Amino acid sequence: MWLNARLDAWIKPPLSSHSLKTIEGASRPLVGLLAAAALADDRDLQSTIVARLAPERGYPIVGALAVLRAGAPHGAAMLGLGPLHDDCARTLTELVATPPRAPGDWSIMTQLGCKCELCARLGRFLRAANEQQFEWPLAKDRRAHVHGMITSYELPVTHVTRRTGSPYTLVLTKTQALFTRDATERATWMRDLAWLRENAKTPRRVRAQRK
Ligand SMILES: [Zn+2]
The missing domain is CATH 1.25.40 (Serine Threonine Protein Phosphatase 5, Tetratricopeptide repeat)
Known part of the structure; x- marks a missing residue:
């Protein structure tokens, strides 16, 4: 027990x-x-x-x-x-x-435990097979949550903040590691x-x- x-x-x-x-x-x-x-x-x-x-x-x-x-x-x-x-x-x-992952299939089917609206949006981007990059204008604490989720789930996605405009833009990019990991x-x-x-x-x- x-x-x-x-x-x-x-x-x-x-x-x-x-x-x-x-x-x-x-x-x-x-x-x-x-x-x-x-x-x-x-x-x-x-x-x-x-x-x-x-x-x-x-x-x-x-x-x-x-x-x-x-x-x-x-x-x-x-x-x-x-x-x-x-x-x-x-x-x-x-x-x-x-079937193995087809070339150009960028879908990531990881289920996120968090049910907030940010994670719902993040999940949609992750699942999208034809979307490799997503530019997301997002305030600081909201960016922090997305950074945290990507890190804790060890997703093959880079998350870089472009420090122009207001709010700044979070740039998410799925990486080739998705294919090598598979x-x-x-x-x-x-x-x-x-x-x-x-x-x-x-x-x-x-x-x-x-x-
Ligand atoms: Zn969340």
Whole structure:
């Protein structure tokens, strides 16, 4: 329950690269807990924990894979990781099958947690596939809010204030990082899926030996 509360806090948006590192770092303690549950013969606790880590229920796939990797030397079957393995394989298969970003598609589909009017406008610009730049006359505190959102969500968007006119103009520009990030992410999905397929045999073999 202690860990469950921590996981809830960590996966709250914006899911920053720092949060993802924390989530990945939790994989070894999670595996330790699963192993302890196995020793105590508490299969219910094991399946509760494993269900909590399911990407299909919103847990970051990076975190789920980190648990599978940390658990692999101990045997996925002993830790009850079989369902998580299958869930990740299904999720990654779907992701890999999605069409890659087309050249010139500038849409950023990140959901912003803030519901204010500025974020609604920012969200429209982010989602627009054919808009790379947006010039936004905006007073200082309003610019600060937009700066803050772009930074905390680590969006591939530069946000520069042009100090002429009144109010000053905030110039937002989506960067090429949008394309390189997508390509890197896709390469990671492929690599992870290959790893899952390679390691799919192990739990089955262990299960067979137990019978
Ligand atoms: Zn806002």
